[in-house]
Amino acid sequence: MRVSRLSRAVAPAAMLASLACASPTLADDPRDPTMTPDAIARDRAAIRKLNRDQIDYVQRRDAGYAQGWRDHDAARRDRDDDQAYADGQRDYAAMREDYARQRRDYERALDDWRGDVNACRAGYYERCDRR
Template sequence: MRIGAWLCAASAAATMLPQGALADNPHDPTMTPEAIARDRETIRKMNLDQLAYVRQRDARYAGGWQDYAEARPERRLKEADDYGARSQAYAQDLARYREERRRYDREMAQWEQDRAACPTGYDCGY
């Protein structure tokens, strides 16, 4: 029973292991020069076909981006206007923050002076 289970597990593991591709080896002594030339030509044709496919795909992509750029000039202008508005709002917020920070620092300095001026143990209203 144990041997049967072990054999079953071993055969399942062996079938799940990756196996190398069974491609022709050009250094195989049984291959003829004609077979080597045929393999070389097949690989060359596959590479050229893939190159043509990639060039066509890239041309389609480039055409699509060109169409997008030509069809959306008003969108780019709107995006530039939005950026300018956001930039201006940021500058206004920054100026407002700096003014508020100066006011806060003045009030804190005044508070420190008032606290230091209070006699020890006396409630100065803070």
């Protein structure tokens, strides 16, 4: 970026001028001899109102934060409940598979037993002592 000589000379002067003209803005001083008792009372009432408004704002804000955390906790509990439900479904599916396997084993054993009974009735006694 190209800066002219005039810019280099004017910039510091402008900065000094702005600093010289700027003065801090002071709030009303209750010990200021020019303030009347009515002005002091108005000032006190205005400050009290500002403080009450700020307290109300902070309480509303904090209540919103608290509600947000309650909502977050409820959502987390729901997510945990969803996880517990999914775990329960998985356990239920595993139990159904176990039951189906056990039922197949039982049916197979029952078929073997019936075959043994029929063999015994037919005179094939070598299958009768099987247990």
